[in-house]
Amino acid sequence: MPVNLMQLAKEFDKKDPGITQGHRLCPGCGAPIIAKFVLMVAKHLGYEPVVGLATGCLEVSTTIYPYTAWSIPYIHNAFENVAATISGVETAYKALKKRGRIPDKKYAFIAFAGDGGTYDIGIQSLSGAIERGHKFVYVLYDNEGYMNTGNQRSGSTPPGAYTTTAPVGKLLPGKAQLKKNIVEIVAGHENVYAATLSLSEPMDFFNKVEKALKFDGPAFLAVLSPCVRFWRISDDKAVEISKLAVETKYWPLYEYERGVYRVTRKPRSFKPIEEFLKAQGRFRALLARPDAKDIVDELQKYVDARWERLLVLEEATKDKPIR
C-alpha cells in the first residue's frame, strides 16, 4: 500500500520535510505544496534528498540570502541547466561512493523546475540527462508561463490564456498554439518513467513519486501547479482548479514506463473544458471574444482526441515494454 496523506501528515507533524516555513511564495501557490509532497514521500521511504533547482519562483522565493527555507542539501545553478547540474551531483555521488570517500547513504537526487526551465530553455539539458540514464527524479511544477518574471508566454501556456507577451488584443486571441506535450517528449527517450500528477489526487501523486524514486533510471513527474497570481484565481483554489483540470481531460493522469502507458485515473463522467477555462481569470478576455465558442470547441476536440489516444495507447502497450 502506498503512503496516504493522513500518514504523511502525522509523520511530518513534528518532522521537517526538507522545505520549511519562511519562504516567500504567494499564499496558495501550488509549487511549495508539490515540493513538500515529493520530499515527504522521499523521506518517508528513507531517502536522503539532495535537490537541484532551476531558476524560477520556487528557487528565488525560498533562498533569499542570508535565509534559506531548505533544511536539506540544495543547489541552484542557472535557469536552463538543473538536469545537467543534478546529473553532475549524482555522478559525483557514484564516484565518491566507489572511492569510499562518502558514507553509503540512500540518496534521492531530485530536480525541481518550472515550465520555462523544462519545456523551453531547459529542454536540451533535460533530454541529455535522461538519455545518459542518470538516476534522478525531475519534478516539473507546471504553472504554464514565466510567472516568476510576471506572466510571459511559455511553450506550456495553453491557447487563449492571457500573458503579457501573447496578450489577448483587438486583433489576436492571445496565444494561438497548443501546449507542448512534455510527457510525450520525455517518453520519447524510452528508458524513463514519466507521469502526470495533480494536487487534487494525493494518493495517485504519492504513488507516482514512490515509483519515480524506486525506478532504476531517470524519472520525470509533471505536476500541474496553479498560479494564483496569473491564473487569476483566489488563493484557496489551487487544488480545486487542479481537480477541474483532471475532470475536463485538460490534465489527464497517466504514466509511462519504458514504453508502457497506464491511465491512472479514469473519471466516470467528464466536465466540458469550458468549466476549466471559466474558473480562471486568465481566460476571461478570450471568453469575451465573439469567436470564443470556436476556440473553446477546438480545445474540447483536442482534449477529447488526446484522451481517446491515451486509452488506445494504454491498450496497445499493455505488458509490452520496449526496453
Add this chain to the structure above:
Amino acid sequence: MEKVYEKKALTGAEAVAYAMKQINPDVVAAYPITPQTPIVEYFAKFVADGEVDTEMIPVESEHSAMSAVVGAAAAGARAMTATSANGLALMHEIVYIAASTRLPIVMPVVNRALSAPINIHCDHSDAMAERDSGWIQFYVENNQEAYDLTILAVKLAEHEDVRLPVMVNLDGFIISHGVEPVELYPDDLVKGFVGEPKPLYPLLDTEHPVTYGPLDLYDYYFEHKRQQIEAMDNVKKIFPKVAEEFERTFGKKYDFVEQYKLDDADYVMVALGSTNSTIKYVVDWLREEGFKVGLLKVWMFRPFPKEQIQSILVGRKGVIVLDRSASFGAEPPLYEAIKSALYEAAVRPALGSYIYGLGGRDIKAEEIRKAFEDAINGNLIVDEQRFLGLRE
C-alpha cells in the same frame, strides 16, 4: 635541481589527457569540439580501458559540461572538463557561475578563434572573452608546460585560500596537435602532489546541509564580489608557494612570467602561448647580431601579475606587446594590461601594440624580427595598432 624523467613524444592534447589520467579526477564531463577533441578521446579511452576510475559524463553540450562539473564540484568531487572556442562561449554563463561559487574546477582550453566566420584554428579570442569571468588563466608555450600546468592547476585551484577555477590555455593545433618530447612524471609523484581533495561544504554531506546558489540581492551581493576579488588577489601570494612545491617535487620552475635574456635587454617583447618559442628564436638571432633584446613570457594572465611585470619593464627602452586577439573598439587585452602596468613607472618605455595570428594565421620569425626592429629603430608609437602577417 634538474631531475631526469622518461621522455615521450606526445601531442599537447595527449600530454594534457595524460596529466588528467594521473590526476584521476572523480568526475570529468566533456563535449567534443575541434581542436579539444583529442583530449576527450584520449581520456575516454583511459576510462574504457580502466586506466582511470573517473566517472565520465558524456554531456550533450558544453553548457551542460560546465553545469555538470559545477554540480559535481559542489557535491564534493574533483571535477574537470576541457573545451575550445565556441564551446567555451556556450559555457560562458556557467563559467562565471563556477568561479563565483568558488568551485576549484580545472579546465584545459585549447585556444581557437571564435566565430564568425567559423574557423577552427588558433587565436586567443575564446579565452580572452573569459578574462573577466573570475577564473585563473594560464597560457602555455609548449606541450611540457601544458602537462605541467594542468597538474599544478589542481593544487592551486583547491588551495584553501584560493578555491577558484583554473583555465589552462594551450594553442589549438600548434600545441594540441603538434608532437614534442614531454617528460612524464611517475604516477605516484603526481598523485602525491595533487593529494586527496578536501571539499569545502560538500553538498553530499547531509548532516550539514548547505544551500548553494541562493538569490543574493543588493544587500549582500557586493560583499560577496569583494570576497571574490580578494580570493583572486590571494592567488598572487599562494601561486609562488604552489610553484615552489611543484619545483621541489618535479624539478621544474614556474612563475607568473618567464624571463628570457632580459638581464641587459633594452627591448622587450611580451606575449602569450606558443609564439613565445618563435620569439626566443628571434631573440637569439638578434642577439647574435649584437642587439640587446629579450622576451617576457606571460604564464599567468589572470590574476594579472602587474607588480612583477612592472618591475621587469621599468627602465627598458622599448616594449613590444603581441596580442593574438582583438578587443574591438579598444586596445587588445595583453597590450592594455601591460600599458596599464606601466602607468606608475617614473620613466615609461616606448610601447607598441601588434596583433598577429588571428584565425590561425602563421607567425613567422621575420615578422617578429620586424617588430623588434621597429623598437630598435625608435619606431614604436603608443596606441598605434599594428598587425603582423596581415595582407593590406
